Amino acid sequence: MRICEDGKDIIIKDTKQFDLTHTFDCGQCFRWNRQEEGYFGVAMGKALYITQSGSDITLHNTTLADYKQVWEGYFDLGRDYAKIQYTLSGDPVLSAAMLHGSGIRILAQDTFETLISFIISANNNIPRIKLIVERLCQNFGQPLEYGEKYYMFPTPERLAACSLEDLSVVKAGFRDKYILDAARKVVSGDIQLEQLKAVSFAKAKAELMRIKGVGEKVANCIVLFGLGHYSAFPIDVWIKRIIDHYYFGGEDANCDIGEFAKGKFGDLGGFAQQYLFYYARENKVAK
C-alpha cells in the first residue's frame, strides 16, 4: 500500500483487504451512499467522495493532511486484516462469511455519532435509520460546503439544547427522549465519551448502558464502531438467526450467544460479527 497525490485527489495504491462496497454496506455506518462510480459521505466533520478501481482507492478533492489526520484512521488502514482473516479462517462458517464479505473494514467512527445512531437503530430498519440520521444532521448539524451544501453530524451541545418538540421534526418516534438523555449526559460530563476509549471493554459498556435507550446490543455496537473495542460482539436478530442456523442445526441455540462467540472468536469478536451480519443479511438467512 502506498499513498500518491494527484492534483486534489489522494490515491491509495495496492490496498489489501479493502472493498468499499462491502465496507459501506455491511451495516456499520449510516451516512455513506452510492453516488455515480463511488460513494459519498460525511464523516468526522468532513465530506468525501471516494472511488475504487481494483486495489486502488481514490479520495477525491481532499488533502494529504486530511488523509493522515482523518481518513487513514477512519478506514482502519493501519490494521492487518489478512492476519485477522487467517486467524478466523479456522472456523468454516467464518471462512464462507469472509469470502462473501472480503474487504470489510471496521470504520473508526465518531463516538457521539455512533452513540446517537445506534440509539435510533433500536426496533427500526436500516433505510429508516438512515433517514432519521439525515434529518438530524439537516436540522441540527453545521453546514459544510462541498459543491452543494451538506451537514455535519450535530454536536452534543446542539442536541442537548433541544426540547422533545424541537426533535419531533426528525421523526425518531419513542427514541427522541433517549437521544436527549444521551446528549445531556455527554454535555454535563456525566458520561465522558472520549475516556471510554482508554478503559476496559466491560467498563465502557457499563457506562454507556446508564444512558436511556442503550441496552446490551446497542452498547456493544457503540463500543465496537465508536470506541475501538474490537472484542465486542453485538447480538441482534440477524446474528441470532445465523448462529442458530449454522452452529445449532437450525434449532434455538439455547445458550448465552455472547459467551459462545467469546469462546469461538475471542478478542476478534467484532470482526467476526461484521462478517456474519453481512453474510446473514445478504443471504437472507431464514428465521
Place this chain on the structure above:
DNA sequence: CACCAGGCCAGCA
C-alpha cells in the same frame, strides 16, 4: 388489516 424493523424500558412474578 396484520406484521416487521440492527431493542429497550417498565412492570410484574
Place this chain on the structure above:
DNA sequence: TGCTGGCATGGT
C-alpha cells in the same frame, strides 16, 4: 433475576 407488553413510525 427472568420474562413480556408496549412502543413511534413507515413499509409490505
